[in-house]
Amino acid sequence: MSAEIQMQADSFxxxxxxxxxxxxxxxxxxxxxxxxxxxxxxxxxxxAEGYEALIAEWSPSKLIKRALKSGxxxxxxxxMLMSILHxxxxxxxxxxxxxxxxxxxxxxxxxxxxxxxxxxDLARGIERSWGENLYRFAVRPDLxxxxxxxxxxxxxxxxxxxxxxxxxxxxxxxGISRDPVASFRAFQRRIIVxxxxxxxxxxxxxxxxxxxxxxQQQLLRNAVEGILPDS
Amino acid sequence: xxxxxxxxPQAHTGANTSTSALRAERPLLIALEGIDLSGRTTxxxxxxxWLTAQRYHVTTTAWRTSPLISDVLARARLGPPLxxxxxxxxxxxxxxxxxxxxxxxxxxxxxxxxxxxxxxxxxxRDTARGLDAAWVRxxxxxxxxxxxxxYLHISPEEAVKRRLALQRQRLEKVEKSGxxxxxxxxxxxGRARGKDGKRSKEPEKKQAQINTTMPAxxxxxxxxxxxxxxxxxxxxxxxxMQKEFEFSVIEGNxxxxxxQAMLRRAITNLILNINA
Numbered sequence: 374m375s376a377e378i379q380m381q382a383d384s385f386x387x388x389x390x391x392x393x394x395x396x397x398x399x400x401x402x403x404x405x406x407x408x409x410x411x412x413x414x415x416x417x418x419x420x421a422e423g424y425e426a427l428i429a430e431w432s433p434s435k436l437i438k439r440a441l442k443s444g445x446x447x448x449x450x451x452x453m454l455m456s457i458l459h460x461x462x463x464x465x466x467x468x469x470x471x472x473x474x475x476x477x478x479x480x481x482x483x484x485x486x487x488x489x490x491x492x493x494d495l496a497r498g499i500e501r502s503w504g505e506n507l508y509r510f511a512v513r514p515d516l517x518x519x520x521x522x523x524x525x526x527x528x529x530x531x532x533x534x535x536x537x538x539x540x541x542x543x544x545x546x547x548g549i550s551r552d553p554v555a556s557f558r559a560f561q562r563r564i565i566v567x568x569x570x571x572x573x574x575x576x577x578x579x580x581x582x583x584x585x586x587x588x589q590q591q592l593l594r595n596a597v598e599g600i601l602p603d604s
Numbered sequence: 605x606x607x608x609x610x611x612x613p614q615a616h617t618g619a620n621t622s623t624s625a626l627r628a629e630r631p632l633l634i635a636l637e638g639i640d641l642s643g644r645t646t647x648x649x650x651x652x653x654w655l656t657a658q659r660y661h662v663t664t665t666a667w668r669t670s671p672l673i674s675d676v677l678a679r680a681r682l683g684p685p686l687x688x689x690x691x692x693x694x695x696x697x698x699x700x701x702x703x704x705x706x707x708x709x710x711x712x713x714x715x716x717x718x719x720x721x722x723x724x725x726x727x728x729r730d731t732a733r734g735l736d737a738a739w740v741r742x743x744x745x746x747x748x749x750x751x752x753x754x755y756l757h758i759s760p761e762e763a764v765k766r767r768l769a770l771q772r773q774r775l776e777k778v779e780k781s782g783x784x785x786x787x788x789x790x791x792x793x794g795r796a797r798g799k800d801g802k803r804s805k806e807p808e809k810k811q812a813q814i815n816t817t818m819p820a821x822x823x824x825x826x827x828x829x830x831x832x833x834x835x836x837x838x839x840x841x842x843x844x845m846q847k848e849f850e851f852s853v854i855e856g857n858x859x860x861x862x863x864q865a866m867l868r869r870a871i872t873n874l875i876l877n878i879n880a
Contacts, residue, residue, distance in 0.1 A: 436680060440672050454700050461693035468687040506742040510689060
């Protein structure tokens with residue numbers, strides 16, 4: 374958060390690089406993009422290589438679940454308020470789990486990091502500069518990967534595992550459509566637009582998440598090898 | 605104190621005969637700030653009663669009283685303590701929720717809004733806890749700038765003195781009523797407060813903002829020392845902000861009536877100037 378950090382247009386680069394002995398990998402992408410599977414495989418590999426590796430999954434904790442639920446009940450949740458509740462939730466995880474692990478020298482695999490949060494917030498229409506500032510407390514990942522799939526693929530994969538789309542997942546709070554599937558498509562497309570901007574500005578690596586699991590894993594390991602600390 | 609000591613222009617009625625809803629010439633957002641135990645809450649309550657008696661429509665709002673967030677905070681209290689950064693964001697969410705649910709609608713109705721603590725508490729608190737000052741200020745970018753901020757100035761030493769006096773009172777009360785209260789965790793404190801609330805003489809204390817405020821735990825030794833140190837930090841933050849945000853400083857180290865008189869005089873002038 375020093376003054377020398379330059380704010381570029383459409384860039385989320387004011388995240389501060391860390392100087393901890395550990396490494397941070399951020400895996401971003403739509404639901405159903407296969408990030409979680411890839412991170413699991415990666416973790417086993419890293420552990421076999423002798424690293425302490427852990428997955429930090431970003432999902433709403435009990436802390437804010439009730440607040441989100443009450444927003445859902447009222448049929449309205451202000452996007453900024455939602456964004457800050459998610460940020461608070463993430464802040465706790467960041468300070469409690471991620472930073473201490475990086476200090477220990479662990480490899481932290483973030484199953485969604487601030488890029489996804491910000492992409493969602495922006496897709497909900499919050500002011501860009503405010504949103505970017507909000508997440509500025511987060512350390513900059515050593516490697517950011519965008520698992521790219523289309524809104525259609527995401528929809529297909531989610532519905533093959535779950536009976537229906539979740540309220541916020543489908544962006545139902547935005548009132549785009551009363552049909553969850555239509556709402557989901559429109560919302561995910563907006564999110565994809567935001568991811569695309571970040572790929573450029575924050576040099577995220579783009580992965581084709583439609584590739585076979587093994588092939589993706591190989592690509593992932595190659596990318597991760599580039600950031601591993603010498604041991 | 606005589607209620608008529610200060611003559612406020614009667615709230616604007618259009619025709620002067622109407623007894624229906626009265627409106628100030630324009631909505632006002634008045635914030636009271638100050639370190640712990642500077643008397644904000646008491647003064648806000650007195651101001652509310654006074655302004656209401658003058659037939660102004662008044663809405664009060666206090667730190668941490670958004671239903672949405674007080675629920676999250678209550679839940680947080682059940683678990684291990686959260687990190688300062690987390691609290692900082694939750695308090696910001698509280699302010700945001702109240703801005704949208706309470707402050708903005710009241711101002712749109714043309715009311716006078718009295719805020720018991722405002723964004724400056726967050727600026728002071730978060731910075732005192734080591735967070736980046738510029739970051740915190742940007743976070744509160746959405747908030748409505750108040751028309752005036754009355755800074756109830758007391759020294760950190762005075763805060764400690766008042767705190768100890770309060771503790772003594774509470775301990776005496778506890779001794780009288782058995783061995784309840786005292787050094788419990790925050791949850792226990794909450795319950796103890798519930799009982800206190802029932803015993804309260806003032807029916808208005810039913811307000812949500814009172815219910816969610818919990819008495820601070822009894823501090824001794826190291827805890828008292830860290831309380832003192834924190835108030836010293838808060839004090840220096842307030843002193844720094846005084847110029848930056850053009851606080852109107854009211855000396856808080858006087859009797860409740862004296863402070864209230866000064867506030868009423870200042871608000872009278874404020875309203876006169878606006879109406880002029």
